[in-house]
Every structure is written in structure tokens, then in C-alpha cells.
Amino acid sequence: MIKVWDYIPEYKKHRKEFLNAIDEVFKSSTLIFGPKLIEFENKFKKFVGTKYGLGVGNGTDALYIAMKALGIGVGDEVITTSNTAVPTVTAIVNAGATPVFVDVDKYYVINAKLIKSKITKKTKAIIPVHLYGQACDMDEINQIAKKNNIHIIEDCAQSHGAEYKGKKTGSLGDVGCFSFYPTKILGTYGDAGFITTNNEKIYDKMMRIRFLGMERKKMSSGHWNGQYYAVEHGTNSRLDEIHAAILLIKLKNLHKSIKKRQKIAKVYDKELKNTDLILPETNKKNKHAYYVYVVQHRDRDKIISELIKKNIHLNISYPWPIHIMEPYKKFAKKMSCFKCNKCNYTCLDNTNLFSKKIFSLPMYPELTLKDQLYTIKSIKKILLNLN
Ligand SMILES: Cc1ncc(COP(=O)(O)O)c(C=O)c1O
Incomplete structure (x- = not known):
């Protein structure tokens, strides 16, 4: 049988490496927020080309957390496309905001020329979806965003490694949101996601939101310091050590x-x-x-x-x-x-x-x-x- 996508040949090729990595995690006594996640966060943000990066539970959460960190909620409008995966829109609605749809161009991504006509006083962000592995026209989108003082949250769930004018998607807006769902260009054997940004304040806020609103002060080992106190309202969205270990192997390739x-x-x-x-x-x-x-x-x-x-x-x-x-x-x-x-x-x-x-x-x-x-x-x- 020929399938549109198949992970078995890849699994067979790297099976030993994957199983050894999982064994290492099991033996380490650290299953969540451990060294594999820190190593992966450092390597993937470097791959994308941003200062900061954090692992989260999946791509839908990545979009949701990004919106919450940018203060987007009830009464706000977020511009995106209707030719996308459902989760782009699920996340907007989960954040309490209203999705506003703009048509796509011949490359299947948001037609930047049509965005202006959909901007209102309520518009707080644009989510350009780099669909099928191809980037949106980010110069035009950035210009519109700057002029109207709105945020850009890139949906990079389908665009790991895709470039616009030599820069990787995920480094072209305020925040970049990735999915590592198994079928993705970089996918794990389960659910995982990632957020990139160059803004330290937004990064700190997203770090709190992904972990129940708790301050995660790093000790010199890179581990969470264990203070179980929510400083703001958050959610629970973690990229665990097993998936981080698998992703580290796949990132190399x-x-x-x-x-x-x-x-x-x-x-x-x-x-x-x-x-x-x-x-x-x-x-x-x-x-x-x-x-x-x-x-x-x-x-x-x-x-x-x-x-x-x-x-x-x-x-x-x-x-x-x-x-x-x-x-x-x-x-x-x-x-x-x-x-x-x-x-x-x-x-x-x-x-x-x-x-x-x-x-x-x-x-x-x-x-x-x-x-x-x-x-x-x-x-x-x-x-x-x-x-
Ligand atoms: C364009 C797009 N956005 C968001 C997501 C959500 O990612 P996840 O399935 O990891 O929640 C996906 C994946 O299905 C996607 O293709």
C-alpha cells in the first residue's frame, strides 16, 4: 500500500536510537521539565533563529498561549485564513477572540493585499498560516501590523525549516507557533508543540502560562525551582522528556x-x-x-x-x-x-x-x-x- 504519509520506514531506520533515548529518560528519574526539554529548547530556537523558545503540549496550545501572553481575549478580533487546519481557529476561539477570515492567494496562504480591508478597531493580531510548507508574504503582513499596531503570531505548524527571504518561519513575527504532531515536517510519536519569540517579556509570560501560571525560576541546573505558587492564571501544556528526547534525534536529521x-x-x-x-x-x-x-x-x-x-x-x-x-x-x-x-x-x-x-x-x-x-x-x- 502507498500512503500519503507513513512513519514506519523512519521508525525502522532509527528504532535503536529512539529506544535508547527513551530508556535514558526512564532511568533519569526526570520525566517532565528536565534536561532533554532544555536541550531541545536551546537547539530548536537556534534552528529557527530566535532568542527564546519553549516547549508546550501541542500546536493548538502554542497558539492559545501566545494569544493569552499577548493579552488577546473577549471582544478582540484575530485575522487568519479559512483554508487551514481547524486548530488555528480553535485556538482563537479558545482564547475568547473572534476569528476573521481573509482569502488565500495562489500559493494557498493569506492574501496579504486583502488584510487591510478586514482590520477594525478590535483587530489585535494576524495569524498568518504558513500552509503546506510555504511562508506567507511576511514583509507586507509586517508592514500592515506595524501600521495598525497589531501583533503577528505565525502559525508554523506546517512550516518547520521553510524560509522567507532567507529567514526561517517562526522568526518573522512577534511569536511563532509550531506543532510536532507525528505527520509534521518535524514530528514526534505523539503530541508536542513549541513557541519561539525574540521578546523576553512575552517569553517569560508564556513560560508561566504553560505551567499553571507559576513562575519557573531556573536553578543553575536548568531545573524548575519547585515553588508551587500561581502568580497568574495559566494552563497546563508541557512537552515531556520522552518527546523532547525523540525530537532531539529527529532534529539532527x-x-x-x-x-x-x-x-x-x-x-x-x-x-x-x-x-x-x-x-x-x-x-x-x-x-x-x-x-x-x-x-x-x-x-x-x-x-x-x-x-x-x-x-x-x-x-x-x-x-x-x-x-x-x-x-x-x-x-x-x-x-x-x-x-x-x-x-x-x-x-x-x-x-x-x-x-x-x-x-x-x-x-x-x-x-x-x-x-x-x-x-x-x-x-x-x-x-x-x-x-
Ligand atoms: C496549520 C496548523 N495549525 C495548528 C495545528 C495544531 O497543532 P496540534 O495538532 O499539535 O495541536 C496544526 C496541526 O494539526 C496545523 O496544521
């Missing part, structure tokens, strides 16, 4: 694995360029990290079901835009649409259109060329029969 993703993408680009599929484009300012390789076709569902017969299993990121989902419809209805002014979502034209046509081809570093070429051949055959 991250550059190499992104290169492999780019190589796989090149093969798709070359082999599928003369077909009816619309292939992904890369903004010239970007280095694409190819979390997923997303194509478009009007007969998407037919192609996917034909491929299943050949034991090739694809998926769709994402089949439904957030603004049509039951819990979030009400936010979309409130939007003042610059184009139609009645808000039947025509201001989200691309989002609506793409959701009906997009699908993802197999993409993970251990995908073999043989499986990739078989997938390509099968797709081409199906496309010929559709014509």
Missing part, C-alpha cells in the same frame, strides 16, 4: 529530511507538468519545505477513488473550509465583506474553490522513488481516461 521532501517535489513537478493537474507554485521569496504536495483537479474525488483501487491512498488538506463548519459559521456571517457586502462568502472565493479541487500526493522523506513513480504513472493513466 531535519535539514536532510527537508532536502528529501524538496527532491520528491521536484520529481512531481517534472513528471506531472504536462498534465491537467494544477501543480503547486513557490513564491520567489520562499524556500518551500513541502509539508505536503498539493495539486488541484476538477475531478479530484474520482482520481482519489480510482487510486484507492490501485492501493494508493491520498488525502485532502482540507476538504472543508473552516467558515462553513457549524461552530464557526457565525463568525463568517459577521464579516463585513468588502466585495459583496452581504457576506455569502464571495470574499473567500479562492478558499471555496480550492477546497473542492485540492488533494495531496504522497510526501514524506522515506517515500521511495519506485512508489512515487508508480503513483505518478497511475495518476497519468486516470487523467487520460477522464479526458
Whole structure:
């Protein structure tokens, strides 16, 4: 079977290293807030290129904690996209704020030119989602944010190692939020997340919020000093030692694995360029990290079901835009649409259109060329029969 993503080949390759690292954690007597987390925090923030970085429980929490640390809550509006994973919006609503949706461009990320029309007195932040492994146009977004005195919280859940003008995502706004969910470019074998920033004050606040509002004064060993006293209201969101140990191993191979993703993408680009599929484009300012390789076709569902017969299993990121989902419809209805002014979502034209046509081809570093070429051949055959 060919899957759109598979962790087993990687696990087989590094199994001994993973199991040794887990054994080391078990023997250390420190399962939470220990040396593995500190080592990983230091290494991952360096990888991203920020002064500060903290591990948290998952990417949804990362976004939530960032918003809380920036003072975002009830009555505030946060601008983002509807063509994203649900958690981007879950976190905004969890923080008490209102999501405001802006359409995406041909690169599937927020259309920076449309943001201005959605800014109101209540706008407190923009969450640009660096979707599918490609960065948003951060110069334009930063300019708008600066002019309007609003924060930028990058959603980097799908963009580890992706670059905009030579800088890594997660270092381009006030705060960067990562997920290490298993499928991600850097993923663990469970849940984990991370937040990056260059602002010490925001960092200190996020450190408290992730641990029940407690001050975590470091001793010289780097451990928490044990004062069990909440100085503010927080939440409980921890990246534990086992996942930190696994992530340390995988971080060593991250550059190499992104290169492999780019190589796989090149093969798709070359082999599928003369077909009816619309292939992904890369903004010239970007280095694409190819979390997923997303194509478009009007007969998407037919192609996917034909491929299943050949034991090739694809998926769709994402089949439904957030603004049509039951819990979030009400936010979309409130939007003042610059184009139609009645808000039947025509201001989200691309989002609506793409959701009906997009699908993802197999993409993970251990995908073999043989499986990739078989997938390509099968797709081409199906496309010929559709014509
Ligand atoms: C764009 C985006 N934002 C946020 C998240 C949330 O991450 P997590 O699943 O670790 O909570 C994800 C992952 O699913 C994501 O893809």
C-alpha cells in the first residue's frame, strides 16, 4: 500500500536510537521539565533563529498561549485564513477572540493585499498560516501590523525549516507557533508543540502560562525551582522528556529530511507538468519545505477513488473550509465583506474553490522513488481516461 504519509520506514531506520533515548529518560528519574526539554529548547530556537523558545503540549496550545501572553481575549478580533487546519481557529476561539477570515492567494496562504480591508478597531493580531510548507508574504503582513499596531503570531505548524527571504518561519513575527504532531515536517510519536519569540517579556509570560501560571525560576541546573505558587492564571501544556528526547534525534536529521521532501517535489513537478493537474507554485521569496504536495483537479474525488483501487491512498488538506463548519459559521456571517457586502462568502472565493479541487500526493522523506513513480504513472493513466 502507498500512503500519503507513513512513519514506519523512519521508525525502522532509527528504532535503536529512539529506544535508547527513551530508556535514558526512564532511568533519569526526570520525566517532565528536565534536561532533554532544555536541550531541545536551546537547539530548536537556534534552528529557527530566535532568542527564546519553549516547549508546550501541542500546536493548538502554542497558539492559545501566545494569544493569552499577548493579552488577546473577549471582544478582540484575530485575522487568519479559512483554508487551514481547524486548530488555528480553535485556538482563537479558545482564547475568547473572534476569528476573521481573509482569502488565500495562489500559493494557498493569506492574501496579504486583502488584510487591510478586514482590520477594525478590535483587530489585535494576524495569524498568518504558513500552509503546506510555504511562508506567507511576511514583509507586507509586517508592514500592515506595524501600521495598525497589531501583533503577528505565525502559525508554523506546517512550516518547520521553510524560509522567507532567507529567514526561517517562526522568526518573522512577534511569536511563532509550531506543532510536532507525528505527520509534521518535524514530528514526534505523539503530541508536542513549541513557541519561539525574540521578546523576553512575552517569553517569560508564556513560560508561566504553560505551567499553571507559576513562575519557573531556573536553578543553575536548568531545573524548575519547585515553588508551587500561581502568580497568574495559566494552563497546563508541557512537552515531556520522552518527546523532547525523540525530537532531539529527529532534529539532527531535519535539514536532510527537508532536502528529501524538496527532491520528491521536484520529481512531481517534472513528471506531472504536462498534465491537467494544477501543480503547486513557490513564491520567489520562499524556500518551500513541502509539508505536503498539493495539486488541484476538477475531478479530484474520482482520481482519489480510482487510486484507492490501485492501493494508493491520498488525502485532502482540507476538504472543508473552516467558515462553513457549524461552530464557526457565525463568525463568517459577521464579516463585513468588502466585495459583496452581504457576506455569502464571495470574499473567500479562492478558499471555496480550492477546497473542492485540492488533494495531496504522497510526501514524506522515506517515500521511495519506485512508489512515487508508480503513483505518478497511475495518476497519468486516470487523467487520460477522464479526458
Ligand atoms: C496549520 C496548523 N495549525 C495548528 C495545528 C495544531 O497543532 P496540534 O495538532 O499539535 O495541536 C496544526 C496541526 O494539526 C496545523 O496544521
